[in-house]
Amino acid sequence: MSEESGHLERGGYRLAWKRVAGQGPTVVWLGGFMSDMAGTKAQALADWAQAAGRAYVRFDYFGHGVSDGEFREGTISRWREDALAVLDQLTDGETVLVGSSMGGWIACLVAMARPERIKALALIAPAPDFTEKLMRPEIPPEGLADLSRDGVWMRPSAYGEPYPITRDLLEDGARWSILEAQEIPVEAPVRILQGGVDPDVPWSHALQLANGLKAADVVFTLIKDGDHRLSRPQDLARLIQAVEELS
Template sequence: MSEESGHLARPGYRIAWKRVAGEGPTVVWLGGFKSDMAGAKAEALADWAQARGRAYVRFDYFGHGESEGDFRSGTITRWREDALAVIDELAAGETVLVGSSMGGWIACLAAMARPERVKALVLIAPAPDFTEKLMKPEIPPEGLADLARDGVWLRPSEYGEPYPITRELLEDGARWSILEAQEIPIEAPVRILQGGEDPDVPWRHALELAQGLKGRDVVFTLIKDGDHRLSRPQDIARIVAAVDEAVS
């Protein structure tokens, strides 16, 4: 089964997407902060979907990859809305949400907004509340000064050019916090894969999410020598196996 591509119209911009037609629940890929749908994990799932005849959709958020928009204007609110638009307009029936890093947070928010559409979640190094819990505490004094003066801080990145972090992103992210809730109202089965040597999302952060979920069918897998990306062949094999289980 070949993969089709297109653009989904949103107010003032368009989201780029790719889709494989197939059977069963639609697997929806939700990428990470400043990543895109051309990454190794998203590509591997496209290959799996075509080989297995499974339905699969991947897309780029506003300001990411092939989609339109200025990344600096992106917020959790906007990216959540992008995910919901893809689920509503490009995925038929039940879905399995596969969220990586920030995409794990977006997947949880989408599952809370569309519980009747979500069969299961597979979360890879999930980073819920990362703006408030992981990013904000690490901003150095000069970064705080940049945010106060310019509304943006250029955060160094191991993965390429510095990431522009805006005051609006931080303030908006705080509004979507889920870890502070007494219980995270997600009852669908959840599989979490987390690297023990992840420098960006500590494994205890991902475990806090697992422990806060309302549902009982939650499995947390710690890959002791795994990093944040979990893109080694053995890591990708684990991810594909988790997705394969989730759609069955």
């Protein structure tokens, strides 16, 4: 199966996507914060889909990868809407959402908005509520001053250049918090892969999500020596095995 590519018009900007035609349910890749559809896990799933004859869609959110937009203008609301547009316009029937890091949060929000379309979720180091729970507590006093004065803080990164965290991102993210709910209304089966030495998403954070989900069929796998990216060959094999099981 060859992979086609295109753009989805989104009211003033375009989302870039790639799609493999094949048997359903369609596997939909939801990337992480500042990541793109050319990443190792997204590509590994594309290779699997082509070899197995499975339907698969991946895309870049607004301000990510080769999609239009400035990253600093992105919010959880906008990226959630991007994911819903991809689901509604590029897929038919049941889907399996595969969410990495922030994509795990987006996957839950999509599953809550379109429960009838979701067969299952596979989440890698899921980071629900990361703007409030993981990011805001780590902002230093000078960062808080920058946010108050300029509406943006340039956050240092272990993966490259500093990147912008905006007041809009933080305030909007708080509106989509799910971890404090008595029950997270996701009923589809869920598989969670979490690294034990993840410096960005503590395993306890991902476990809180697993415990909060309404779904009865939830399996949490702790990969004790795994990092945040979980992109080693053995990690990719676990991911594909999980997606095949859920499909």
